[in-house]
Structures are given as structure tokens and as C-alpha cells.
Amino acid sequence: MNYFEAIILAIIEGLTEFLPVSSTGHMAITSALMGIGKDNFVKLFEVAIQLGAILAVVVIYWKKFFNFSDWKFYLKLIIAVIPALVFGFLLNDFIDNTLGNPIFISAVLLIGGVILLLVDKWFKNATIDSEKEITNATALKIGFFQVLAIAFPGLSRSAATILGGMSQKLTKSAAAEFSFFLAVPTMCAATGYKLLKGYHLLNTENIKLLLVGNIVAFIVAIIAIKSFIGFLTKHGFKVFGWYRIALGIIILALFLSGYHIDIN
Known part of the structure; x- marks a missing residue:
């Protein structure tokens, strides 16, 4: 991986x-199309640069994250993240394998796209417009929706948690914020x-690539x-x-036409 590919x-x-x-x-x-998808450091990089994107959330909502008197906020996040921690650990090998299957990814993109076309009609009677109105039970339910994104790579963690929130009567904006x-x-x-498992890949050059990647991801996020x-x-x-459906069709068409997207 070079710096252009990292950016x-x-x-x-x-x-x-x-x-x-x-x-x-x-x-x-994208990494497969650039011919670097098989590289172990690239796989680590794709996870590790999420820290930059996450930091963007903390910066934008710093008053929320650093209001230590609001302990209920932290409790909700702890409750909501537990299902992902458990199933993420259990399904780690499955996730790595399915990410190498273009048919699986395209199918999940297509199905998720159809769901997004219908979701505005499904959830119309939202009553919760603030994180403070979310109960611990609701937070846990949203956490289980997040597991769907772990079990079906390509579904989107954001999509799963936003839809989970909306299914629990959150408005679109409240569901999106809680997803963040x-x-x-x-x-x-x-x-x-991922870093603990791949620490042996962290030489000086790779650490520089991670720094650049996190900075760029932070700004764009x-x-x-x-x-x-x-x-x-x-x-x-x-x-x-519609975007997901179009992308899913393109990936499936490329695969069926003989163009192999070599992800693993």
C-alpha cells in the first residue's frame, strides 16, 4: 500500500x-480493485482508520461525550454495545470469509437497498426526538439491530442502527445521532x-500510513x-x-461476466 491508496x-x-x-x-x-485487497496490513488499515471517523463524532458532539454528570448516557451506550461485542467476537472468522464473496456482498447491498426504499413508509409515527428519551431497553434493542450489520457484512452498521432506532419510535434525526x-x-x-491481533504488522512505514489515513478519515467524516x-x-x-441497488447490480454483473473481484 502506498500513500495515494491509503488516502x-x-x-x-x-x-x-x-x-x-x-x-x-x-x-x-475498492482495495480489491486497486489490487491490494489480499494484503494483511490493508485489512488492518481498513478497520484502524475507523478511529479517525469516530473521533469526528466525539469532536462534533463533545458536549455530550464529556458531560460526565450525565451517567445515563454512558450506561445506554454500554448496554447497546454489548450485543456487538459478543457477536462480533463470535462471528469474526465468518465476517472475514463473507467479505471475500462478491455475490454475498451484492445480495446484501440489493436487499438493504430495497429496505431503504420502503423504510420511510414503514416508520411514520415517531415520538422520540432526543437521546434522553431513549430507555435502557430501547438502547439494547438498537444494539441487537447492530448485530445484523455484523452478521451480514455489506448491510451497513449505520443503516442497521438507524432502522433499529426508527423501529423503536425514534425520529430520523434522533436515530441517526444515536447511531453516531x-x-x-x-x-x-x-x-x-484488530490492532491487538495485527500488532506485528506495525512497522514505522505502516504506522505513518495509519496516521495519514486517520487524519483524512477524520476530516472527511x-x-x-x-x-x-x-x-x-x-x-x-x-x-x-437506489445507490445500494445500483452498486449491488454492478458488482453482481461484473462477477457474472467473468470479472473476478479478488477481495481475499
Whole structure:
């Protein structure tokens, strides 16, 4: 991996981490198209640069994250992240294998796209417009929705948790914000686990690549987060649904035509 490739992947991470389109799937496909998908450090890089995107959430919502008197906020995040920690550990090998299957990724993109086309009609009677109104039980239910994104790589963690929130009567904006909040402990745990497993890959040059990647992902994620909630509130999920469907069809067509997307 060179610096140009690192920056490309970091831009994709920053743009897609908090959108319902699957950052993991996008980075896996992009690294494969650049011919670096098999490299073990690239796989570590794709997870580790999520720290930059996560830091963007902490910076934008710093008053929320550093209000230590609001212990209930931290408790909700702890409760919501537990299912992901358990199933993420149990399904780690399955995730690595399915990310190498273009048919699986395209199928999940297509199904997720269809769901996003319909979701605005499914959840119309939202009553919860603030994180403070979310109960511990609701936080746990949203946490189990996040497990769907772990079990089905390409679904999108953001999509799963936002839809989970909306299914529990959260407004689009409240569901999106809680999805952002939940990303912090979830992605920190995933990144820490990946770095622990791949620490032997961290030579001086690779550490520099990680620094560059995290900085780029941080900057791009700030722009994406600030734009996303307003867009989602105004336009809903249809744009993302059609995008997922188009991308899924393209990946499937390339594979069936004999163009092998070599991800693993």
C-alpha cells in the first residue's frame, strides 16, 4: 500500500462510515480493485482508520461525550454495545470469509437497498426526538439491530442502527445521532481488537500510513456527519436505497461476466 491508496481508502471510510451504504463493503471492493485487497496490513488499515471517523463524532458532539454528570448516557451506550461485542467476537472468522464473496456482498447491498426504499413508509409515527428519551431497553434493542450489520457484512452498521432506532419510535434525526454515538464504543472495540491481533504488522512505514489515513478519515467524516442528518431529514432514505441497488447490480454483473473481484 502506498500513500495515494491509503488516502483513497480513508476518503471512502470518512464518507461512508455514517451513511447507510456500508463502509466495510466499499473499502473491501475498492482495495480489491486497486489490487491490494489480499494484503494483511490493508485489512488492518481498513478497520484502524475507523478511529479517525469516530473521533469526528466525539469532536462534533463533545458536549455530550464529556458531560460526565450525565451517567445515563454512558450506561445506554454500554448496554447497546454489548450485543456487538459478543457477536462480533463470535462471528469474526465468518465476517472475514463473507467479505471475500462478491455475490454475498451484492445480495446484501440489493436487499438493504430495497429496505431503504420502503423504510420511510414503514416508520411514520415517531415520538422520540432526543437521546434522553431513549430507555435502557430501547438502547439494547438498537444494539441487537447492530448485530445484523455484523452478521451480514455489506448491510451497513449505520443503516442497521438507524432502522433499529426508527423501529423503536425514534425520529430520523434522533436515530441517526444515536447511531453516531453507538459507533464510538463499537468501532473503538473493533479497532482495538484488530490492532491487538495485527500488532506485528506495525512497522514505522505502516504506522505513518495509519496516521495519514486517520487524519483524512477524520476530516472527511466531519463533513459527512454534518451533512447527513439534514439530508436524511429532508430527503429520507430513497437516494441511499437506489445507490445500494445500483452498486449491488454492478458488482453482481461484473462477477457474472467473468470479472473476478479478488477481495481475499
